[in-house]
Amino acid sequence: MNKNNISEFSIIKRISAKFPQYKDTIIKGIGDDAAVIKINKNKYLLYTCDAQVSGEHFLEKYSSPYQIGRKAAAVNLSDIAAMGGIPKYLLVSLFLPKNTTNTFIDELYSGLTEECKKYNVIIVGGNISKSNQFIIDIFLIGEISPKNLLLRSGAKIGDVVVVTGTLGDSAKGLELLKKNKNNYLSQEKQSISKYHLPIPRVEEGMILAESGMVNSMIDISDGLSSDLGHICDENKVGVNVFLEKLPVSKGVKKIIALNGGEDYELCFTTSFRNVKHLLEILKKKTGTNITIVGEILPSKEGRWFIDENGKKMKLIPRGWDHLI
């Protein structure tokens, strides 16, 4: 990165500095998975936006319009899930190259609407512009009861770090797609499917939020090493992550699970004593597993991961900064 280049996080920091969050209705502005606006004492609204750019987030030779439509909704649903919120309304901004066909649009919308309907989300508006490159940008509105709100902040020293599902499948799936094989093993197909059609943990997020037991939460969109970095930054704490604990599917390397992006699993912190109960209710209500992968430390102890040989290594965000 040279001085003329820009990183997503440095830009976000500069913008935040210009907009002090002074209004008492703004519970959380820039810097979490979604903005949080107070409507009344019983209701907050959540606002988030995220885009899929052709050639950056996906390649049209690997992803069908249907998959792109579903994924575009899913990555935004994941941001609302990360707050513990209920997704409600969606606006879709399309940027279409001149040669875009009606078939492409119909399949894209078929994916988008299918994903929305799963979570009772209604498309209420949008915009269409001409462009060189296909982009779908989504604005998602959710709501939450104030007592359930989970932020990146709130992690306590001594908390365990817990993740839902398995990590690294999406990165593995993309790696497999790049091999352009004619046939994939069934396990490989699952990784590819997770890359194309990540499952936002909306119900899991709501259950965790309602439990009252979770201290902080984020979704793993940029890779665990990056997203845990955000938790550490926000809470001014350190962390130990145990590589061997990372839950992976067969054939997925632990280091990919640590750094690979686009898992759209949830990462949260809680007291160790709560984990058994949370595991039970999540398993029972959603079938989703959770796994302890690390612990929150005082800031001065730093950020580390312990590799499979017990060696302590610096935890550096190696996940996906879209601009690096």
Next chain:
Amino acid sequence: MNKNNISEFSIIKRISAKFPQYKDTIIKGIGDDAAVIKINKNKYLLYTCDAQVSGEHFLEKYSSPYQIGRKAAAVNLSDIAAMGGIPKYLLVSLFLPKNTTNTFIDELYSGLTEECKKYNVIIVGGNISKSNQFIIDIFLIGEISPKNLLLRSGAKIGDVVVVTGTLGDSAKGLELLKKNKNNYLSQEKQSISKYHLPIPRVEEGMILAESGMVNSMIDISDGLSSDLGHICDENKVGVNVFLEKLPVSKGVKKIIALNGGEDYELCFTTSFRNVKHLLEILKKKTGTNITIVGEILPSKEGRWFIDENGKKMKLIPRGWDHLI
């Protein structure tokens, strides 16, 4: 337009058909300047999104990053103004080519934040992606008291059609810029300024909404001929527009005022008897003029404009459909 091409309005129609507006909290979904969601009996929220695409909505050789930032906010503010609403919160989604400089971003944000501050709008979130082409996509959230809400629907046969300010300046400004002159006359500079920095009629929209006298309203973003077409479609009515009545700045042709886009003035319908009062309060509170330019007819009488020689011509949307 061939069968493989797509028009913004045909796409919007197809999407609307897939999402029946069945929820009682959705006062207005797809198809107005903003979506309208009921919060409680005293408050509706307004959601809109609109983008500026480099090479489509502006050329970087004509527009500075500061101007692009201000205009990106202004075009969205105009959508909230068209409902009579109060703009509140903004999310900004940036698509940045690899060589984007910090200076570009700083100037863009300087324009964006300046425009926001004028209307007490707070930036609460956003997203950044890499792309081939610079794009700024904005999501704007507004609010309104239900009794003040103005929609495209509501126009009554016999209503007069009224517009704020002058029309055609922005299209004239762009035409002038394309001449690449070294010097422009003072009047020409005003047209160019209106192209770069349109003034959203936020205060005017609120005053009109609060008057209780306006039946329907839209902002003139695609050109009067197009936007009046939306009013006619929505209300199943016809219209007469009188070309000679169109308010223009010196040097702007009436036909440009009819068809040129990006004026971001308001167009509304009301009973003739209200116009004098509305003119007085708008003049007094904002300094903005309003002008009667036409009348709403029964659908079977069609859509017409009367040219400067008194000749009746078909009113065809010639404004800007971003995909044609």
